[in-house]
Amino acid sequence: MLRRRFMTASAATTVSLALGIDETPDRGRLSMADIDRVRSRVARLDGHFFSVGGGPLLDVTVRYIGRLQEALSGCTYGERVEGALRSAVSGLYATAGWAAHDSGDLPRSAQLHAASLQSALLARDGAATARAWSNLALQARAEGRHREAVQITQAALGTRRTRQDPRISALLHARLAIGQARISDPAGAARSLLAAETAYDRAGDEPGPAWLGFLSPAELSGLAALAHQAMGRDDRAATATAQALSLLPDPMRRQRALYGVQLAELHLAQGHREEAATALSVIDTSSLDSRRITDRLAALHRTLAA
Incomplete structure (x- = not known):
């Protein structure tokens, strides 16, 4: 210690x-x-x-x-x-x-x-306000207040700056889909995932805010996986997570570890212990400092060892 x-x-x-x-x-x-x-x-x-x-x-x-x-x-x-x-x-x-x-x-x-x-x-600052609302929605989701998370995200999507910035819109729609899935609204989640893809495609090659540097097709796939998981579609969630891992650029080591853990959890939920062990074996945490990820990783190792 x-x-x-x-x-x-x-x-x-x-x-x-x-x-x-x-x-x-x-x-x-x-x-x-x-x-x-x-x-x-x-x-x-x-x-x-x-x-x-x-x-x-x-x-x-x-x-x-x-x-x-x-x-x-x-x-x-x-x-x-x-x-x-x-x-x-x-x-x-x-x-x-x-x-x-x-x-x-x-x-x-x-x-x-x-x-x-x-x-x-x-x-x-409209962009900073949208970012803050998005993070507060994530906070609500982390604390189990899923309906509140959906309401906050919908409010953020209604702002003028969000409508003007397709990248912010894509992120918020993808996160909205997760919230909708968790309050048993699969139709709404499907619409939001489509809206996220459409908004991201509309962004093109124009530079976005620096804080959105993590947003990429890989991240959208990873977020879609969480929505599918919340709807009980673990097979589709595992496929989307594997796609996210294949698309992630090398510098995004935190996200690579996070989605590696997510993939192992999804395999284990489906009873695929060997696939879960394989997913765990390639996760590199040598330079990572994230209790959120390492705690989940330790729980996976304990489950596989049991």
């Missing part, structure tokens, strides 16, 4: 130093050049999450939020800079919320996602 804490602390320190968080000014006048540096650091934090999970990132992200709040209090800036800075804070709260979720701390995750929404509203 002590060694684990030391390793996590070392990783957090390394990430903090690499991002140059302490270099963020807390006095003087801020310009859009400063905002560009902040955005770059936020994007790199998100990249670390996709690669290694949330373990070492929670403290780093919360510390950076504090640094940016000091800048908001101690610096001077124009209206445009203020909005951009508050949007960045909203994004950091969202990342911190995911890191807390990955670490198994749902109460703290809920607090951070609520703070993300507050900052997004202060920034008047």
Whole structure:
């Protein structure tokens, strides 16, 4: 346990130093050049999450939020800079919320996602607001409040920014399908999965928000698998999960481990123990720091060993 804490602390320190968080000014006048540096650091934090999970990132992200709040209090800036800075804070709260979720701390995750929404509203940033609502819907789903999760997602889909951004729309429709499946609305889930595919196809090659860098055909397949699983279609869920794994780019190590665990769970649910063992054998957790994933992985090993 002590060694684990030391390793996590070392990783957090390394990430903090690499991002140059302490270099963020807390006095003087801020310009859009400063905002560009902040955005770059936020994007790199998100990249670390996709690669290694949330373990070492929670403290780093919360510390950076504090640094940016000091800048908001101690610096001077124009209206445009203020909005951009508050949007960045909203994004950091969202990342911190995911890191807390990955670490198994749902109460703290809920607090951070609520703070993300507050900052997004202060920034008047439609994309950040949609992201925060989406994360709060996921929070509700994680806590078993499935009907509330559906209602939150539907509200987010009704916003103008969501209608204008096909990538955000695709993500929300895919997550809505999972919620609908869990409240026994298979027809609604099917419509939402189709809407997610249609929206994603409409996005084309235009760049989307940096925080949506994880959204890809692989992710949509993985989310569709969760919807099929919730509807009791474990065979279709396993096929979709295998497709997600085949499409994932190499840097997405966290997602690869997550979907590897998901595939093993689905095989086991169908009584396919050998296939489950094979799926487990190729999961690489050597650089992963996600209690959410490692706990599920340990449960699978215990079941197979029983």
